[in-house]
Amino acid sequence: xxxxxxxxxxxxxxxxxxxxxxxxxxxxxxxxxxxxxxxxxxxxxxxxxxxxxxxxxxxxxxxxxxxxxxxxxxxxxxxxxxxxxxxxxxxxxxxxxxxxxxxxxxxxxxxxxxxxxxxxxxxxxxxxxxxxxxxxxxxxxxxxxxxxxxxxxxxxxxxxxxxxxxxxxxxxxxxxxxxxxxxxxxxxxxxxxxxxxxxxxxxxxxxxxxxxxxxxxxxxxxxxxxxxxxxxxxxxxxxxxxxxxxxxxxxxxxxxxxxxxxxxxxxxxxxxxxxxxxxxxxxxxxxxxxx
Amino acid sequence: xxxxxxxxxxxxxxxxxxxxxxxxxxxxxxxxxxxxxxxxxxxxxxxxxxxxxxxxxxxxxxxxxxxxxxxxxxxxxxxxxxxxxxxxxxxxxxxxxxxxxxxxxxxxxxxxxxxxxxxxxxxxxxxxxxxxxxxxxxxxxxxxxxxxxxxxxxxxxxxxxxxxxxxxxxxxxxxxxxxxxxxxxxxxxxxxxxxxxxxxxxxxxxxxxxxxxxxxxxxxxxxxxxxxxxxxxxxxxxxxxxxxxxxxxxxxxxxxxxxxxxxxxxxxxxxxxxxxxxxxxxxxxxxxxxxxxxxxxxxxxxxxxxxxxxxxxxxxxxxxxxxxxxxxxxxxxxxxxxxxxxxxxxxxxxxxxxxxxxxxxxxxxxxxxxxxxxxxxxxxxxxxxxxxxxxxxxxxxxxxxxxxxxxxxxxxxxxxxxxxxxxxxxxxxxxxxxxxxxxxxxxxxxxxxxxxxxxxxxxxxxxxxxxxxxxxxxxxxxxxxxxxxxxxxxxxxxxxxxxxxxxxxxxxxxxxxxxxxxxxxxxxxxxxxxxxxxxxxxxxxxxxxxxxxxxxxxxxxxxxxxxxxxxxxxxxxxxxxxxxxxxxxxxxxxxxxxxxxxxxxxx
Numbered sequence: 001x002x003x004x005x006x007x008x009x010x011x012x013x014x015x016x017x018x019x020x021x022x023x024x025x026x027x028x029x030x031x032x033x034x035x036x037x038x039x040x041x042x043x044x045x046x047x048x049x050x051x052x053x054x055x056x057x058x059x060x061x062x063x064x065x066x067x068x069x070x071x072x073x074x075x076x077x078x079x080x081x082x083x084x085x086x087x088x089x090x091x092x093x094x095x096x097x098x099x100x101x102x103x104x105x106x107x108x109x110x111x112x113x114x115x116x117x118x119x120x121x122x123x124x125x126x127x128x129x130x131x132x133x134x135x136x137x138x139x140x141x142x143x144x145x146x147x148x149x150x151x152x153x154x155x156x157x158x159x160x161x162x163x164x165x166x167x168x169x170x171x172x173x174x175x176x177x178x179x180x181x182x183x184x185x186x187x188x189x190x191x192x193x194x195x196x197x198x199x200x201x202x203x204x205x206x207x208x209x210x211x212x213x214x215x216x217x218x219x220x221x222x223x224x225x226x227x228x229x230x231x232x233x234x235x236x237x238x239x240x241x242x243x244x245x246x247x248x249x250x251x252x253x254x255x256x257x258x259x260x261x262x263x264x265x266x267x268x269x270x271x272x273x274x275x276x277x278x279x280x281x282x283x284x285x286x287x288x289x290x291x
Numbered sequence: 292x293x294x295x296x297x298x299x300x301x302x303x304x305x306x307x308x309x310x311x312x313x314x315x316x317x318x319x320x321x322x323x324x325x326x327x328x329x330x331x332x333x334x335x336x337x338x339x340x341x342x343x344x345x346x347x348x349x350x351x352x353x354x355x356x357x358x359x360x361x362x363x364x365x366x367x368x369x370x371x372x373x374x375x376x377x378x379x380x381x382x383x384x385x386x387x388x389x390x391x392x393x394x395x396x397x398x399x400x401x402x403x404x405x406x407x408x409x410x411x412x413x414x415x416x417x418x419x420x421x422x423x424x425x426x427x428x429x430x431x432x433x434x435x436x437x438x439x440x441x442x443x444x445x446x447x448x449x450x451x452x453x454x455x456x457x458x459x460x461x462x463x464x465x466x467x468x469x470x471x472x473x474x475x476x477x478x479x480x481x482x483x484x485x486x487x488x489x490x491x492x493x494x495x496x497x498x499x500x501x502x503x504x505x506x507x508x509x510x511x512x513x514x515x516x517x518x519x520x521x522x523x524x525x526x527x528x529x530x531x532x533x534x535x536x537x538x539x540x541x542x543x544x545x546x547x548x549x550x551x552x553x554x555x556x557x558x559x560x561x562x563x564x565x566x567x568x569x570x571x572x573x574x575x576x577x578x579x580x581x582x583x584x585x586x587x588x589x590x591x592x593x594x595x596x597x598x599x600x601x602x603x604x605x606x607x608x609x610x611x612x613x614x615x616x617x618x619x620x621x622x623x624x625x626x627x628x629x630x631x632x633x634x635x636x637x638x639x640x641x642x643x644x645x646x647x648x649x650x651x652x653x654x655x656x657x658x659x660x661x662x663x664x665x666x667x668x669x670x671x672x673x674x675x676x677x678x679x680x681x682x683x684x685x686x687x688x689x690x691x692x693x694x695x696x697x698x699x700x701x702x703x704x705x706x707x708x709x710x711x712x713x714x715x716x717x718x719x720x721x722x723x724x725x726x727x728x729x730x731x732x733x734x735x736x737x738x739x740x741x742x743x744x745x746x747x748x749x750x751x752x753x754x755x756x757x758x759x760x761x762x763x764x765x766x767x768x769x770x771x772x773x774x775x776x777x778x779x780x781x782x783x784x785x786x787x788x789x790x791x792x793x794x795x796x797x798x799x800x801x802x803x804x805x806x807x808x809x810x811x812x813x814x815x816x817x818x819x820x821x822x823x824x825x826x827x828x829x830x831x832x833x834x835x836x837x838x839x840x841x842x843x844x845x846x847x848x849x850x851x852x853x854x855x856x857x858x859x860x861x862x863x864x865x866x867x868x869x870x871x872x873x874x875x876x877x878x879x880x881x882x883x884x885x886x887x888x889x890x891x892x893x894x
Contacts, residue, residue, distance in 0.1 A: 179692075180692035183652055187650050188759070189676040189709065189710060189759075191709075
């Protein structure tokens with residue numbers, strides 16, 4: 001009550017972000033690493049002079065040098081160029097599938113939590129069945145059946161990531177449904193859609209976003225795993241998983257070919273986990289204060 | 292008073308906040324004699340609970356700081372190391388808390404929890420402990436103590452759990468008992484039982500009691516001396532009778548004046564506003580009765596007939612119905628325009644479910660709810676939405692009834708936009724007007740709910756309910772969670788709005804003294820049924836049903852002179868409204884006492 005309120009509606013979204021990150025300082029590190037990776041991937045041509053697809057038979061399997069920072073592969077392609085162009089594919093597939101899973105999963109969770117009853121029971125059974133499959137196996141089956149195209153891979157990864165979002169959305173929806181302010185909304189004659197979207201979703205969005213950042217790491221790992229077992233994006237398009245797969249064949253004499261993309265995956269997943277943990281720490285006490 | 296058992300000097304407790312250390316209790320000093328009850332009274336934020344926590348050294352060390360001294364048996368509690376304090380806590384000084392529902396460990400039996408203190412502090416063996424636990428449970432007058440010793444807390448009602456808490460606190464015969472709002476969460480008849488219990492146990496055990504409460508009625512019932520706190524300071528201390536008859540400090544006078552006293556409205560038909568003592572001085576005296584009287588001769592605004600709401604309880608593998616909660620059973624009443632009908636009763640009597648059924652927030656099983664001649668049961672879609680414009684609800688907890696993420700201006704404007712009564716811009720202007728109407732600044736519209744105090748939030752809720760210009764407001768315990776002086780202000784606001792807008796209220800409350808103040812008529816509910824209904828004066832002054840009498844006699848009267856005139860109540864629970872699936876409710880016979888005053892013949 002004492003602190004002044006800035007005029008204008010969406011007050012301090014940025015402020016809130018900063019406050020959130022200050023709760024857990026390591027999440028800053030996660031955010032910085034992640035942003036750096038995204039910037040390098042998006043502006044890849046600025047960070048390398050090489051074409052990731054250009055083969056050079058004179059420079060097969062050459063070690064790291066000033067010319068080729070991380071050396072070249074068996075076709076003489078520049079590993080650094082392939083790494084940062086590959087980041088585009090890996091990140092795009094990871095982000096796309098996580099966003100889809102987030103939208104579909106939290107919609108299912110919201111509706112199941114709100115309407116309850118048979119719909120809830122059936123939906124949650126379906127989610128349990130999905131969860132029962134290891135995500136890699138399920139993704140493998142889907143890609144093997146539908147073919148290894150980008151949309152199919154996104155679909156496969158998204159499908160395996162839906163259940164956690166459905167669960168994380170459902171539980172707080174059930175709790176909020178009983179809150180007096182939701183009851184007040186009903187007595188004011190608001191439609192279910194309005195109550196769900198305007199009054200419940202914003203109150204559970206933080207938890208879904210935290211979940212999203214943690215599952216993005218998982219999606220990137222699944223994509224790499226699928227590519228590693230040969231069900232990823234078809235060569236010659238560079239992906240991190242594909243690079244590890246082809247690098248693996250020369251692991252004894254040209255170890256950098258497999259190690260460099262593995263490290264890239266490690267760093268991104270590490271950054272995402274730092275970010276996710278930080279967000280979770282920030283979200284938890286806040287919800288307690290407002291409850 | 293003999294040698295004090297507890298002597299507190301210059302107790303100062305501060306908490307670390309964003310702006311450094313803020314003192315919450317400022318230099319508090321008091322003495323507590325043996326067999327004495329000292330009531331610490333104050334409104335929320337006055338530091339009374341923090342005082343209790345400080346004495347037990349339960350203030351979190353990370354961001355709390357306690358200074359001063361508290362001598363118990365010659366030792367200063369505040370300077371003792373934690374290890375030594377552990378031996379004193381629960382042994383020489385014990386505490387009981389407000390929430391009996393959450394203060395017991397759900398996975399241990401009641402007997403185990405009582406024994407724990409005995410084993411820890413008195414080093415008894417198993418056999419002796421069991422005998423002692425049983426003895427204590429008997430002492431707190433729990434019926435069938437031998438069987439109940441091995442039961443888990445969920446089998447106990449709120450009142451019985453509070454008895455268990457007291458048993459645990461008294462297990463080691465402490466010299467000092469600190470009771471922090473021990474009866475606030477309990478029903479009034481149960482509260483009366485617990486107060487009786489604490490008083491008689493105090494005599495038996497010879498302990499000093501620090502009784503923290505906000506309820507002046509309870510103070511008058513139990514306290515020998517009273518200490519009034521305001522924002523961390525002691526403003527007044529004295530003998531109970533002196534405080535009530537000649538309060539020296541303006542704040543004490545204000546506090547006492549804001550307490551509604553049951554029976555203070557003898558011979559008046561209309562509701563009356565509370566004396567309005569605003570901060571800073573006693574300005575306005577009691578204002579006149581609202582000028583508009585209910586339109587009894589017109590068609591009633593709301594007519595409820597035979598309303599029945601039951602909840603099914605299922606169990607077993609096939610989820611068969613194993614019982615039904617008869618929450619609302621054959622309830623009938625009517626409400627005139629501009630009238631306030633109060634539904635009173637204790638928790639679980641179905642008063643809230645009645646309100647919710649009328650608003651169709653829960654679906655009634657059968658019965659009829661006619662609103663302005665239209666049948667509301669079975670309405671759907673657009674009709675229901677239109678109906679909801681005319682009926683609104685105010686909820687008990689102003690903290691939970693606003694969306695924490697939506698600025699209050701938008702929360703008030705939203706229903707206007709949703710119902711298509713105005714565009715967003717105009718709706719926001721109306722929201723500003725409404726804020727002004729409920730006594731808030733229009734400029735507060737951009738604030739979020741957590742930037743308001745409880746009383747202000749309840750005003751926001753009222754403004755939101757008024758946004759659709761309803762004809763009926765169901766106020767479900769709308770002022771029960773508020774401090775006395777805030778409560779008086781909100782009640783006055785509701786009465787003002789009634790006289791200026793001609794609103795009808797269905798006022799749901801457990802607080803008889805407040806109900807007396809605001810209502811034209813009263814309906815007493817018991818186990819889902821209305822057992823007595825009639826004009827306010829008739830119900831309060833000439834109660835006919837035994838339950839109404841019991842309810843009225845249990846209300847604590849803020850007048851120490853009348854202490855002890857009440858017959859003691861037996862230790863018993865409210866019967867449960869859960870019935871077998873094949874239960875058929877009996878036919879009820881009604882007797883007319885006087886015009887409009889009906890009473891159910893006790894079965």
